[in-house]
Amino acid sequence: MKTVTLKQIAEKLGVSVTTVSKALKDYPDISENTKQIVKNMAKSMNFVPNASAVYLRTQESKTIGVVIPALVHHFFSKVIDGILNKAEKSGYLVILMQSNENYELEKKQIDLLLKKGVDGILISLSNNTNNFDHLKRVQEYNIPLILFDKIAKTVNCSKVVIDDRKAAYDAVTHLINKGHRRIAHFRGDLNPQNSIDRFLGYKKALEDHGISYDPSLVYICNKNSDFKDGYKTAAKLIEDHQNTVDAVFTITDAVAIGAMKYFSDHSITVPDEIAVFGFSNWFMSSVTNPPLSTVKQPGYKMGKKATQLLLNEIENKKSGISSIPQKIILPTELIIRATCS
Amino acid sequence: MKTVTLKQIAEKLGVSVTTVSKALKDYPDISENTKQIVKNMAKSMNFVPNASAVYLRTQESKTIGVVIPALVHHFFSKVIDGILNKAEKSGYLVILMQSNENYELEKKQIDLLLKKGVDGILISLSNNTNNFDHLKRVQEYNIPLILFDKIAKTVNCSKVVIDDRKAAYDAVTHLINKGHRRIAHFRGDLNPQNSIDRFLGYKKALEDHGISYDPSLVYICNKNSDFKDGYKTAAKLIEDHQNTVDAVFTITDAVAIGAMKYFSDHSITVPDEIAVFGFSNWFMSSVTNPPLSTVKQPGYKMGKKATQLLLNEIENKKSGISSIPQKIILPTELIIRATCS
DNA sequence: TTGTAGGCGTTATCAA
DNA sequence: TTGATAACGCCTACAA
Secondary structure (H helix, E strand, C coil), X not given: CCCCCHHHHHHXXXXXXXXXXXXXXXXXXXXXXXXXXXXXXXXXCCCCCCHHHHHHHHCCCCEEEEEECCCCCHHHHHHHHHHHHHHHXXXXXXXXEECCCCHHHHHHHHHHHHHHCCCEEEECCCCCCXXXXXXXXXXXXXXXXXXXXXXXXXXXXXXXXXXXXXXXXXXXXXXXXXXXXCEEEEECCCCCHHHHHHHHHHHHHHHHCCCCCCHHHEEXXXXXXXXXXXXXXXXXXXXXXXXXXXXXXEXXXXXXXXXXXXXXXXXXXXXXXXXXXXXXXCHHHHCCCCCCEEEECCHHHHHHHHHHHHHHHHHHHHCCCCCCCCEEEECCEEECCCCCC | CCCCCHHHHHHHHCCCHHHHHHHHCCXXXXXXXXXXXXXXXXXXXXXXXXXXXXXXXXXXXXXXXXXXXXXCCHHHHHHHHHHHHHHHHCCCEEEEEECCCCHHHHHHHHHHHHHHCCCEEEECCCCCCCCCHHHHHHHHCCCCEEEECCCCCCCXXXXXXXXXXXXXXXXXHHHHHCCCCCEEEEECCCCCHHHHHHHHHHHHHHHHCCCCCCHHHEEECCCCCCHHHHHHHXXXXXXXXXXXXXXXXXXXXXXXXXXXXXXHHCCCCCCCCCEEECCECCHHHHCCCCCCEEEECCHHHHHHHHHHHHHHHHHHHHCCCCCCCCEEEECCEEEXXXXXX
């Protein structure tokens, strides 16, 4: 079966293409009768308007582009879940791309999205992105752009984030209140803003509570920050500090779980000998033994909110209104479970 | 900045649009000199060809559509990971949609993809899909279609799957060989083929080893089959069968982990009192306590392979070759860890 | 070697 | 109330 066009409907009905087009779009200057006939025929022929042709005319693709560092992370899949559901409800399609934490790829993908003529772009930056010209380019083309989670401070557009610094501060403060003093931090890569912010929150919490900051207690995980990193880093920690350390605050739940695995393999009891605090509230964290304390990071909500902002900006642009960049900070929450007490 | 077109380049250079178009595509009938000039200008003006216009002419969108039941599953995110990476390398964009296990939504999404003019479609069916007219429609439009993981036997197209039946058979046989006799099965929904196949593999293994099949040992999890289901179902199992059951084979690792959580909460020791066998080799399975035995299900490979097949069929179609539907069965593997011994 | 013209499917303007 | 026509940006057969 060939794809059906307006022309074919018009021919079959002996009317003009214009009439068909107008009838299907309920133009007021077409008679009810004609409209019905056309609509019925369109339905029976299984007509689907050609999106590219529509775009060429209207400059609206009803498609948004999304670039994330990696999909196989519980947090990001929640975000995407939120994006897809919100976009679906609003009649937008989503082109999804992974940068695999690679700046060059990220740049290339932005170009592809521009070429494709997406109506807007959502992006969470790769850990290795230090140059933001590709984002500036998006803005020069006047395509709405929203950054989420891994953002760049210097890019002037709307952003959706959590307050990483405060969340980390709260988590570490909780550990301190529970009597821990030698608190290690398994931090993320040096580059990403949220890795930096969580570290700063950690440091600030120590200082505010009269505990001197000891750089030797801070370890950097790989860019993946997965549970293998957690396992390995825990090994290093124990090698370096043996039983002088009494808690660890990690950049992600996966790292925390890896560390707990190491502790369990080496008969170090959690939380008695060492407390553990994760980050994300990945659902697995409730199932570990003992259950993991963590920071609840609202991934689904972040995706939904970012998409909403983007669609608003797209609407604004259509109406000729310019959008004022805003920064939305979603609330986090401490989830206290048995790994720290 | 407005988006740059061939026309603008042509005007700036005082040549025709045709010349520009040909020069950029390295047509042999344009002088080297002109080509250079045009290419430089295009670069300096940041020219990006308009994908919709190209599509309208060439009927090639360089875009594929992917529909999955749900993204927030480790297995599916691995599949998507494979799809995105393969597509990226081949210069294809991916439009991703979630059916949320909803047949109506799935149908609608297929229509959107057709309308958008994707070059091909990859789909894993929702648990509630019993009618396949929407897939037939795709084929009537002569759009290459590949089913993966959750397939429909009656749709005549290429498929990429694992041998669920054999995998389940092997897992249960392993439990039997280890001396287990009262083996429960936490199965998936009644509808999906792989849920059926895993159940059949379970049953066959029992029968082949002289263990009579006891329907009261088979429990149906919700369509999500997540760890909460596992927890609840384990509770039911213990209520119904107390200590007469000595093993459980689950539809997913998440269900297994949920069940283990229940056992641990109720001081039922794994594997001494009850052995557990999961399905997927979700990376978390190696971190549980004790580590979970499971079936390794190659998600990334499945995504990659399905995409490859699809791109081949797209190529074939362009060359006027018709593709013969094939069924690719990817190998699975038992991963034996401490939850069964 | 370069340019003209027509068309992909749709929409919008204007005339009939 | 309907239809002819041009245009969106690009590609290509054909003419110059």
